[in-house]
Structures are given as C-alpha cells and as structure tokens.
Amino acid sequence: MPNLNLNIKENLPILIVCLILLTIGLITIYNVTNQVYFLRQLIWIIIATLGLVIVYQISMPVLENIAWYLGIVNFVLLLAVLFFGHGAGARRWFSFGWINFQPSEFAKLSVILMLASYFKNKNLEFNFKKLFVPVAIVILFTFLIVLEPDLGTALIFLPILAVMLFWSGLPISKIFILFSPLLSFICGFSLYLWIPFFIALSIIAFRKLTIAGWLIAIIVNIIAGLSSPIIWAHLKEYQKARIISFLSPWLDPKGMSWNLIQSRIAVGAGRIWGKGILSGAQQKLTFLPNRHTDFIFSTLAEQFGLIGSLVVLILYFYLIFQFIKTAVKTHDQFASLVAIGLSTALTYQVIVNIGMVLGLLPITGIALPFLSYGGSSLLFYFIAIGIILHIKTKSE
Amino acid sequence: MNGSKTQKRLVTLILLLFLIIIWRLFHLQVILGARYYRLSELSRIRKIYTPAPRGRIFARNNIVIADSRPSFALSIIPLETDSQTIKTVANYLDIDYLNIKEWFENNAYLRTPIKIKRNINLETVLKIEENLHTLPGVLLEVEPLRFYPYGPATAHLIGYLSAVTKEELKNDSFYKPWHFVGRAGIEGQYEKYLRGNEGIRYTEIDILGRELGPLKEKREEPPVAGYDIYLSIDAELQNLAYELISKYKKGAVVGIDLSDGSIICLVSHPSFDPNLVSSGISQKDWSNLVNNKFAPLLNRVISCAYPPGSTIKPLIALCGLQSGLINQETRFASCLGAFTYGNRTYKCWTKHYSLNLTDAIVYSCNTYFYQLGLRLGLDRITSYLNLWRVNKKTDIDLINERSGNIPTREWLDSRYGKNCWTTGIIPNLAIGQGEILVTPLQLAVIYSAIANNGEYYTPHLLQSIKKGDKTIFQYQAKKNQIPISADDIKIIKKALQGVVEFGTGTSAQVFGITVAGKTGTAENPPNLDHAWFVGYAPAEQPEVVFCAIVENVGKGGAIAAPIVGKLIEKYFAIKQQLAN
Numbered sequence: 001m002p003n004l005n006l007n008i009k010e011n012l013p014i015l016i017v018c019l020i021l022l023t024i025g026l027i028t029i030y031n032v033t034n035q036v037y038f039l040r041q042l043i044w045i046i047i048a049t050l051g052l053v054i055v056y057q058i059s060m061p062v063l064e065n066i067a068w069y070l071g072i073v074n075f076v077l078l079l080a081v082l083f084f085g086h087g088a089g090a091r092r093w094f095s096f097g098w099i100n101f102q103p104s105e106f107a108k109l110s111v112i113l114m115l116a117s118y119f120k121n122k123n124l125e126f127n128f129k130k131l132f133v134p135v136a137i138v139i140l141f142t143f144l145i146v147l148e149p150d151l152g153t154a155l156i157f158l159p160i161l162a163v164m165l166f167w168s169g170l171p172i173s174k175i176f177i178l179f180s181p182l183l184s185f186i187c188g189f190s191l192y193l194w195i196p197f198f199i200a201l202s203i204i205a206f207r208k209l210t211i212a213g214w215l216i217a218i219i220v221n222i223i224a225g226l227s228s229p230i231i232w233a234h235l236k237e238y239q240k241a242r243i244i245s246f247l248s249p250w251l252d253p254k255g256m257s258w259n260l261i262q263s264r265i266a267v268g269a270g271r272i273w274g275k276g277i278l279s280g281a282q283q284k285l286t287f288l289p290n291r292h293t294d295f296i297f298s299t300l301a302e303q304f305g306l307i308g309s310l311v312v313l314i315l316y317f318y319l320i321f322q323f324i325k326t327a328v329k330t331h332d333q334f335a336s337l338v339a340i341g342l343s344t345a346l347t348y349q350v351i352v353n354i355g356m357v358l359g360l361l362p363i364t365g366i367a368l369p370f371l372s373y374g375g376s377s378l379l380f381y382f383i384a385i386g387i388i389l390h391i392k393t394k395s396e
Numbered sequence: 397m398n399g400s401k402t403q404k405r406l407v408t409l410i411l412l413l414f415l416i417i418i419w420r421l422f423h424l425q426v427i428l429g430a431r432y433y434r435l436s437e438l439s440r441i442r443k444i445y446t447p448a449p450r451g452r453i454f455a456r457n458n459i460v461i462a463d464s465r466p467s468f469a470l471s472i473i474p475l476e477t478d479s480q481t482i483k484t485v486a487n488y489l490d491i492d493y494l495n496i497k498e499w500f501e502n503n504a505y506l507r508t509p510i511k512i513k514r515n516i517n518l519e520t521v522l523k524i525e526e527n528l529h530t531l532p533g534v535l536l537e538v539e540p541l542r543f544y545p546y547g548p549a550t551a552h553l554i555g556y557l558s559a560v561t562k563e564e565l566k567n568d569s570f571y572k573p574w575h576f577v578g579r580a581g582i583e584g585q586y587e588k589y590l591r592g593n594e595g596i597r598y599t600e601i602d603i604l605g606r607e608l609g610p611l612k613e614k615r616e617e618p619p620v621a622g623y624d625i626y627l628s629i630d631a632e633l634q635n636l637a638y639e640l641i642s643k644y645k646k647g648a649v650v651g652i653d654l655s656d657g658s659i660i661c662l663v664s665h666p667s668f669d670p671n672l673v674s675s676g677i678s679q680k681d682w683s684n685l686v687n688n689k690f691a692p693l694l695n696r697v698i699s700c701a702y703p704p705g706s707t708i709k710p711l712i713a714l715c716g717l718q719s720g721l722i723n724q725e726t727r728f729a730s731c732l733g734a735f736t737y738g739n740r741t742y743k744c745w746t747k748h749y750s751l752n753l754t755d756a757i758v759y760s761c762n763t764y765f766y767q768l769g770l771r772l773g774l775d776r777i778t779s780y781l782n783l784w785r786v787n788k789k790t791d792i793d794l795i796n797e798r799s800g801n802i803p804t805r806e807w808l809d810s811r812y813g814k815n816c817w818t819t820g821i822i823p824n825l826a827i828g829q830g831e832i833l834v835t836p837l838q839l840a841v842i843y844s845a846i847a848n849n850g851e852y853y854t855p856h857l858l859q860s861i862k863k864g865d866k867t868i869f870q871y872q873a874k875k876n877q878i879p880i881s882a883d884d885i886k887i888i889k890k891a892l893q894g895v896v897e898f899g900t901g902t903s904a905q906v907f908g909i910t911v912a913g914k915t916g917t918a919e920n921p922p923n924l925d926h927a928w929f930v931g932y933a934p935a936e937q938p939e940v941v942f943c944a945i946v947e948n949v950g951k952g953g954a955i956a957a958p959i960v961g962k963l964i965e966k967y968f969a970i971k972q973q974l975a976n
Contacts, residue, residue, distance in 0.1 A: 163406070166402065166406070167402065261441070261598070261611075261614060264424060264432070265432045265435050265436050265441075266436065267421070267424050267425060267432075268424040268425055268428050268429050268431070268432025268433070268435075268436075269429070269432045269433045269435070269436035270425055270429075271425050271426070271429035271430070271432075271433055272425060272426060272429070301421070301425065302436075305425060306421055306422065306425040306426060309421050309425070310418065310421070313414060313417065313418065313421075316414075317410070317411075317414055320410060321407065324403060324406060324407060328400070328403050340406075347410055347413070351413050351414075351417065354417050355416075355417065358417065358420045358421065358424065360416070360417075360420055
C-alpha cells in the first residue's frame with residue numbers, strides 16, 4: 001500500500017512557490033492567447049500533478065535501478081524523433097493532436113539519473129577510465145539533440161555534467177581541464193581570446209597534472225583551437241551563413257531580430273510597477289509568435305513591471321536554493337547528486353530563457369520553467385519537484 | 397556529504413547570474429523605461445524595407461540593355477490602416493478592394509508596408525498625395541523599376557520580372573511577398589546575382605503616422621545593389637536582327653562569335669514588351685500574352701526545334717566522306733526531279749541531272765542525298781549526328797533550352813513500335829526532314845564547328861559579373877572538338893562557299909566579304925514551310941556565324957539568306973568602325 005501522505009506541512013513552501021509561478025504563467029497565457037491555450041495548460045497541470053504524486057512515491061533505490069533503462073528508452077526516442085518528429089523547421093517532438101511530446105525534455109531526467117548512479121560512491125579521479133562513461137553519455141545526448149536541431153536544450157547537459165562532477169568532489173581546476181578542448185574550440189575563433197585562455201590552461205594543467213597529462217592537454221587544446229579557424233576558413237559562404245543562423249536560429253531569416261526589439265520594448269515599457277494585469281499594449285498589438293511560450297517573460301515583465309519580474313526571480317531563486325539545500329541535507333549520495341543535477345537544469349533554463357528575452361543571450365528556443373505554455377516542460381519540472389520532495393521528506 | 401564550502405560556491409555563482417539579470421531588468425525598466433513606455437504606448441516603430449537596385453545588364457561596349465528607373469509605388473501598412481482607407485485607395489488605383497483584403501489576410505508582415513501597386517502614373521500620385529493625411533497607413537514611395545531601353549528587341553534574351561510565387565516564397569527565405577523575380581533569359585538565369593539585398597530601416601512614428609526619425613536601438617541596414625552582368629551581345633546587331641525578322645510573322649536569329657563562342661545577337665519573333673510585363677502587368681494582359689497563338693513568350697532560338705532541312709546536308713556529306721563510301725567526285729543516278737524508293741516517290745525541287753558531291757551541296761540536290769543516305773544506312777547517319785551532339789543541349793547560359801532530336805533505331809522503335817517503321821524514313825532523314833530536329837542555336841553551333849574545322853566553343857552570353865568596377869567573375873570559353881579529317885572539311889567548306897557564290901544562297905552575298913553557308917527548307921505540313929539560312933564569314937578565315945529561320949514563308953534562299961547577309965555586312969561595318 002503506497003503511502004499517499006504528502007507531508008503537506010513540510011513541503012508546503014515549495015508547493016506554494018510552484019503554484020504562484022503557475023498562476024502567473026496561466027494569467028499571462030490567458031492574456032496573450034485565447035481560452036484554448038489556457039484550458040490546455042490547465043489540463044497539462046492536472047496531468048503533471050499526477051506525475052508529481054506518482055514520482056513522489058518512488059523510492060531512491062528504485063529510481064536508481066531504472067535509471068539506465070530510462071536512458072536507453074530515451075535514447076531510442078531521441079533517435080526516432082529525428083525521423084518521425086515535428087517542429088518548426090526542425091524535428092523536436094512527436095505530435096498526437098494538440099499534445100506534443102518532446103523527448104529532449106525527459107533526456108534531462110534520464111541523463112541526470114544515469115550520471116548520479118555512475119558518480120555515487122565513487123572516489124572520482126581525473127583519469128580517462130573513470131570519466132569516459134559520463135562524458136560519452138553527455139556527448140551522445142547533446143549530439144542527438146543538436147541534430148534536431150535544438151542547440152539551446154542540447155547545451156544544458158554541459159553545465160549539468162560540470163556541476164555534478166563538482167558535487168562529486170572533482171576540483172574546479174580539473175573540471176576546467178576536462179572542458180578545455182570545447183572552450184579552446186570556441187575561443188579559437190579569436191586569437192585574442194585563445195592566447196590568454198591557452199596560457200591559463202597551460203599553467204593550471206601544469207600544476208594539476210602529470211607531465212604526460214599536461215602534454216596531452218596541451219596537444220588536444222592546440223588541435224581544438226586550431227581546428228575552428230581552419231574549419232571556418234574552408235567553409236563556403238553559404239555554409240558559414242547556415243552555421244550563423246544555426247547558432248541564432250531565428251535571428252534574421254524569420255524576422256526574429258524584430259521580435260527581439262519588440263520583446264525589449266515590452267519589458268522596458270513595464271517600468272517599475274507594470275501596466276497591470278490583462279493589459280500590455282505592446283504584446284497585444286505585436287505579432288510575436290512565441291509570446292506565450294519562449295517569450296512569456298517579456299509579456300510578464302510588461303504586465304507586472306520590475307517588481308513583478310523581481311518577485312518571479314526571487315521565487316525561482318528560492319526553488320533553486322531549496323533544491324541545493326535538499327542535495328546538501330540528504331545522506332543518500334545518489335539522491336544528493338540527482339537534486340544537484342535538477343537544480344542545475346532549473347538554473348540553466350531560467351538564466352538562458354530570461355537572458356534571451358532581455359537580449360543578453362542569443363535566441364534559442366528554450367522554455368521558462370513553470371511559466372511557458374507547453375506540456376513536456378511542465379511535466380519534467382513537476383517530476384523534478386516530486387523527486388526533490390521525496391528526497392526532502394523520505395530519504396534523509 | 398558535501399561541505400558547506402561547495403554549496404556556498406555554487407550558490408554564489410547562481411546569485412551572480414541572477415544579479416546580472418536583475419541589473420539588465422533595472423536598465424531596461426527603470427533607466428530606459430520611460431522611453432520604451434513611450435515607444436510602446438504613444439508611438440510605434442515602423443520597419444521599412446528599402447529596395448535594392450537590381451543589377452544592370454550590359455551589352456558589348458558597355459551599352460546598358462537593362463536598367464532601373466525611379467517610379468512611384470503605393471504601400472499600405474496592414475496594422476495602421478482601416479477598411480475605409482483600403483476602399484478609397486482601391487478606388488484611386490482602379491483595383492479590386494477584395495483583392496487587397498485577401499492579400500492582407502495571407503500576410504504575416506503586419507507592420508511592414510505591403511506594396512499594393514507599382515509604376516503609378518504621376519496624375520494618380522498627385523491625387524493621392526493631396527489626400528494622404530486622411531489615409532492612415534498609406535505610403536507613397538519612390539522605388540527602382542526595371543527598364544529595358546531596347547524593349548521587345550531584347551525581350552527573349554533578357555527575360556522579364558514578375559511577382560514572386562507562393563512556391564518560391566516557401567522554398568527560398570530570401571523572397572518577401574512584394575518581391576519581383578527574374579524570369580526567363582538573363583534575368584532568370586542570373587537572378588541570384590542580379591537581385592541584390594534589400595536594406596531595412598526602422599523608424600519611430602507618432603500616433604498620426606508622422607515619422608519621428610530613425611530608431612536608435614537598431615542601425616539601418618543599407619540596401620546592397622545587385623551585381624552587374626556584362627553580356628557579349630552587340631546591341632546594334634541585336635536591333636538590326638530584330639528589325640529584319642519582325643518584317644515576318646514568326647522567326648528567330650542568332651549570331652555567334654567564332655573566336656570564343658560568345659553570342660552576339662539572339663532574337664525571337666514575335667516578341668513582347670518586357671517593360672510592360674515587368675512593371676506589374678494586369679492578369680488579363682498576361683493571359684493574352686500566354687494564350688496568344690503566336691506564342692510571343694517562347695524563345696524560338698533555344699526552346700523551339702525544327703527539321704533542319706537541307707542545312708543538314710553538309711553533315712550527311714561529311715558522314716559519307718568519313719565512311720569512305722564516297723569521295724568528292726562520286727556521282728549517283730541522275731536527278732530527274734524525283735526519286736523512287738520502295739513504293740514511294742521522293743521529290744527534288746528541280747531536275748539537277750548528274751552532279752558530284754560539291755555541286756549536290758551547292759545546288760542542294762535532294763535526289764543525290766536520298767541515294768547517299770540509303771547507301772549510308774540509318775545507324776551510320778544517326779551515330780554520326782550523335783557525334784555532332786544534335787540530341788544534346790548546347791549548354792548556353794539560358795534557362796528553358798531544349799535539345800534537338802535524332803530518329804535513331806531505338807527512338808523509332810519506342811515511338812512507332814518495333815518493326816512498325818520502314819527504311820523509307822532514311823531518304824527524308826538525309827535531307828533533314830521528318831523527325832530530325834534542331835534548334836536555331838544548335839544549327840549555329842554546328843556551323844561554327846564546320847567553320848573552325850571541327851573546333852567550337854560552348855555558346856555563352858555572360859562575359860563577366862561586376863560589382864561596381866570590381867570583376868567578381870570572368871567567363872572562360874570552353875573549347876570542344878568534333879573529329880573531322882582536314883581534307884573532308886575542306887571539301888564541305890568549298891561547297892558552302894559555292895552555295896553563296898553561285899548556288900541556292902546567292903542572296904546572302906555581301907560586297908567585299910566572302911560568305912559561306914547553306915539554305916534549308918523545313919517542311920511543315922500542312923502549313924507553309926520554314927525558311928533556314930545559316931552562314932559564316934569570311935569564308936577564308938571565319939569570324940562569325942549567323943543562323944536565321946523564318947516560319948511559314950516557303951523556301952530558305954529568298955527569305956532567310958538576305959537576313960544573314962545583312963547581319964554579316966553590319967558585323968564587319970561595326971568592326972571597321974571600331975578599328976577607325
């Protein structure tokens with residue numbers, strides 16, 4: 001007989017915070033779209049709540065046991081979506097009527113579970129044998145989602161890996177060395193960026209690694225750093241243009257830079273106190289295609305102003321902080337790693353989405369947790385809350 | 397399990413990221429808040445696409461044959477207008493109100509001016525200008541409009557512009573609903589180079605629709621003009637060719653410079669006015685053009701294939717010489733005006749009596765070639781024509797080129813069924829009638845290979861592409877070779893010289909220049925025959941080849957040969973003029 005006791009008293013603050021975020025999201029969705037989207041979102045909330053309650057019942061050992069099976073199923077789904085999927089100029093989700101199922105949302109969960117089960121009780125050392133499996137998993141899942149293409153979601157696995165390694169006790173310097181080939185490749189586009197990076201890397205690697213390790217790090221980084229300008233120089237103009245538009249998918253061809261201006265004006269026009277609920281001229285008049293999904297924060301900032309935006313940010317920070325606190329408190333290493341992985345995912349999506357809406361980061365299609373319209377994202381975060389609450393109350 | 401130090405570091409990092417977001421929010425909502433509030437509530441931003449001037453097209457000696465000139469266009473911004481305004485404007489412009497309405501409903505660019513009509517006459521412009529203040533969301537703009545100074549004479553060569561199609565909008569993200577796209581000819585072939593890149597400017601406007609000035613947040617993107625295209629066409633020859641051919645109902649003329657295969661004139665008749673078509677032709681006028689029984693939109697030089705008639709005889713003769721079955725002096729049974737094979741009678745146009753090969757070409761004796769053809773057999777002739785690429789396109793840089801046709805055994809089998817045709821087609825094939833087809837361009841290329849002893853260049857119009865003064869592409873001529881023995885070609889060229897000197901093509905003669913060529917009559921039952929003439933000059937050291945076909949006028953000698961003669965005369969007159 002499962003224990004249906006939700007430990008309301010202990011879990012109430014987190015649940016209330018989620019409820020407030022959901023309510024703000026619903027109001028905003030109602031405001032910028034129509035009742036259909038509002039009702040669909042309500043239905044999703046009910047489904048997601050069921051998911052939360054079910055996940056809350058699952059004990060940590062069970063979750064750990066199914067981690068790798070989940071990973072394999074998710075891998076197959078990600079492969080399948082590349083062939084049978086739908087999406088605007090991409091293949092990202094399976095469509096069943098108005099219900100879209102996005103496997104990449106759940107890839108976050110399976111990757112976090114797999115990494116947690118791999119890292120737990122391990123004395124992590126910086127060597128190839130120990131780091132091969134987690135790095136391979138992350139590269140594989142990132143690559144599959146990049147192919148969809150959905151760069152914004154794909155990149156989420158990199159901070160998740162980094163933070164989980166950090167949480168497992170690997171020093172920051174070693175994590176830096178592990179990610180250095182990627183950083184070297186990115187910095188490689190500008191010599192002024194690459195030289196300081198390379199000097200810093202050489203010093204850190206020299207102090208932290210053996211001579212052989214240092215040599216390997218240096219060589220790999222030189223190759224990675226050189227390959228970006230070389231590859232770039234050998235690309236045809238149209239290929240370059242394709243990459244640029246891939247990195248910022250909607251920047252211009254579909255008039256997204258126009259939307260970015262509109263988004264910025266909407267945010268700014270909210271001023272300190274906002275224009276008030278159910279108003280927002282900018283959002284109503286503008287033809288902003290994602291104003292209830294990816295750009296929902298701009299609508300919100302227009303209605304509720306700086307004060308409302310700050311409230312939302314504080315609520316998010318509270319949630320993230322609770323996730324981390326849960327990770328600290330639990331004595332189950334697996335649970336702790338899962339909690340820290342989930343907190344990283346939440347932080348990444350909040351920062352990247354709002355950063356995009358405010359014009360700080362390039363436009364990538366990534367949802368704002370609890371607020372954006374969309375079922376898969378909602379379900380994932382409700383499951384995350386279910387897991388966190390379980391760890392908090394049952395596996396201390 | 398983890399020390400509070402790890403936790404502290406993580407929380408600090410996250411806090412830092414949140415502070416960046418908060419600072420940005422503060423910047424947008426407090427520092428810039430008032431301005432953005434004004435932009436959102438009291439004024440609007442208008443996004444205006446500034447048209448890029450389309451690249452110009454030049455003929456030889458930098459003569460402009462396609463240019464842009466300023467014209468008035470009326471646009472409406474869907475979000476800023478109302479039904480009454482649309483009705484009024486529709487009334488002024490004499491277009492259907494419902495059309496505009498429908499157009500708007502299928503349009504995603506709500507804040508961008510949508511072009512309603514181009515090339516508006518000054519009178520209408522003045523009328524609308526007077527009332528502009530009562531017409532919200534209506535803009536009168538000056539935009540570059542395509543202009544072709546030579547009009548119908550260059551219509552098929554240059555092509556024309558027309559509104560972008562739904563298909564193109566879907567397949568190429570470059571295009572916007574108000575764009576005009578190059579069709580046919582050079583405009584179609586080099587569309588990607590000519591079209592340039594639209595600029596974008598953002599302006600702030602107040603409630604009354606008055607522009608307050610450019611938006612500070614967004615730099616203006618200036619339009620980038622299209623590349624200029626330089627062609628090998630000689631404008632004077634082009635004009636003369638059009639003038640000569642337009643005396644008749646239908647026909648085509650093409651001229652090739654033998655030194656590099658560049659096209660110096662290309663005319664198809666009847667023609668149309670590309671200026672009218674490209675400035676937004678009415679649906680009715682357009683259907684009239686498309687359904688006209690003379691097919692004025694058809695480029696007869698490259699898209700029409702005709703039986704070559706007697707102009708094929710030099711190739712049949714070469715085939716005979718190469719096979720070793722005949723030589724220069726070979727004679728067959730005398731021509732008594734007709735020839736019987738099986739139970740069919742094949743006619744010759746006069747009684748030639750006994751002729752050798754050279755004279756058979758000079759006087760274009762059918763009876764001689766009936767017998768030569770039968771001697772050679774179907775397969776030998778078709779494989780020899782194949783060597784001359786009669787069933788291949790010439791690969792000129794124009795869209796919609798078609799190839800000729802060779803009635804090979806396989807082709808006849810698939811057309812009529814195995815054994816359902818007889819060798820009775822061979823005599824006809826040998827004089828270029830029936831199912832053998834060539835385009836005027838192909839025939840010109842074949843004769844340029846004859847003139848140059850088997851060597852010829854792929855015909856080409858484009859010389860270079862330039863961006864201002866900077867050449868970004870320079871065409872390199874592509875040389876091809878058809879294997880012919882030097883002795884054989886000498887015989888044929890002598891005969892072709894004879895055709896013009898004293899044979900069937902004397903009306904192509906030019907004072908002071910030896911012309912060589914061949915007349916031809918393409919039978920076109922039940923209608924009147926088409927007249928061919930293809931010739932090159934000077935016969936001793938050929939520089940240029942012209943090919944002309946005039947449809948439905950009868951024999952080639954009298955009609956087509958003078959056209960080529962006059963063009964050759966003009967070609968050398970221009971050359972002389974330039975030398976002085």
